[in-house]
Amino acid sequence: DQQVKQNSPSLSVQEGRISILNCDYTNSMFDYFLWYKKYPAEGPTFLISISSIKDKNEDGRFTVFLNKSAKHLSLHIVPSQPGDSAVYFCAARGTPYSGAGSYQLTFGKGTKLSVIP
Amino acid sequence: GAGVSQTPSNKVTEKGKYVELRCDPISGHTALYWYRQSLGQGPEFLIYFQGTGAADDSGLPNDRFFAVRPEGSVSTLKIQRTERGDSAVYLCASSLGAAQETQYFGPGTRLLVL
Numbered sequence: 001d002q003q004v005k006q007n008s009p010s011l012s013v014q015e016g017r018i019s020i021l022n023c024d025y026t027n028s029m030f031d032y033f034l035w036y037k038k039y040p041a042e043g044p045t046f047l048i049s050i051s052s053i054k055d056k057n058e059d060g061r062f063t064v065f066l067n068k069s070a071k072h073l074s075l076h077i078v079p080s081q082p083g084d085s086a087v088y089f090c091a092a093r094g095t096p097y098s099g100a101g102s103y104q105l106t107f108g109k110g111t112k113l114s115v116i117p
Numbered sequence: 118g119a120g121v122s123q124t125p126s127n128k129v130t131e132k133g134k135y136v137e138l139r140c141d142p143i144s145g146h147t148a149l150y151w152y153r154q155s156l157g158q159g160p161e162f163l164i165y166f167q168g169t170g171a172a173d174d175s176g177l178p179n180d181r182f183f184a185v186r187p188e189g190s191v192s193t194l195k196i197q198r199t200e201r202g203d204s205a206v207y208l209c210a211s212s213l214g215a216a217q218e219t220q221y222f223g224p225g226t227r228l229l230v231l
Contacts, residue, residue, distance in 0.1 A: 004159070032218045043121070043208055043222035044160065051218075089159050093218060102173040103215045104150060107159030 003027045004092050006108035014116050019077040021111050023090030026071065030092040034105065035064060035075045038087045047088075048075070080115045087112045119143070121223035123209050129229045130199055138194040138226045142211030149192050150220060151184055152208040160208050166192060167215045199230045 005024045013019045021035075031052045036044035050057040050064045050073065057064050063076045077084055091105040122141045130136050142149050148167055152160035162176040166186045174184070181199075186192040196203055206227050210220035 034219065036222070041224075043123075043224045046219050046221060049218060091159075095216070102165065102175075103148065103212075104162035104165055104173065104176065105152075105160070105210075105220060106162070109157065109159050 001026075002108075003030075004090055004106050004108040006088075006090055006111050008111050009109070010112040010114070012114045012116060013080045015082055016079045019075075019080045019084065019113055019115070021075040021077075021088050021090075021113065023073045023075075023108055024071055025073075025092050027092070027094070027106075028071065029094050030106075031095060032093040033064070033066060033073050034091045034093070035062075036089045036091060036107075037084075038089060038110070044089055077113075080113075082115045082117050085113055085115045121209055121211055121221055123207075123223040123226050125226060126224065127227045127229075129231065131231050132199060132201060134199050134230075136196050136199055136228065138196075138207050138228070140192045140194070140209030140211075140223060142190065142192070142209070143221055146211035146213055146221075147189065148212045148215040148220075149186060150210040150212075151192070151194050152210065152222075154206045154208055154225070156205075163194070165215070172215065196228075199228075201230050204228055204230045 034049040035047040038044045066073045087110040090108040150165045151163040154160045164174040169189045181197045184194045206225040208225045210222045212220045
């Protein structure tokens, strides 16, 4: 049973437009959420994160929104650039005290973003 | 500033052989994690260390998999009697402490079992 779901395997966006990547989770005990970007043959690179006590976090062109009641988060990239083309993974973390396992990350399957020049 | 490093970057072995994968975390990071990523999937947790001890090994698929971190820095993931289904990218990550939310990943070791 997948606890973190990214239902769109791929997304294509024109350069300069907004990219919106979505993620849903089922475990209400998750308390921290992260987005990683991955290029081929490289490890995941941390992009941005959000604590469950917030509903928005912004870092430059990247904004993450969290809707706890819907168990949904999204990553907005604006404006999108060709260098943003990569696979984006949503990850969630609990703690040993929250009932969501230990400190390991639970990942979605990823969304491949293609930004077209 | 060195990030997480992993060696070898690629490993090809035959079914039934023994392999060791090494991870060198970011200096000063006390928490170290191993994940495995199969094709088309996200990384899946295997084991995490806080210092020298394995704080959670619930993700190890069976007793052919074992990991150590004897001095609280470098870690080795050991796979005995490899099977074709073990073929995957093995990722290592580290964080400043176990409660530190951001885990930083290495480039991974691509294991192919023939």
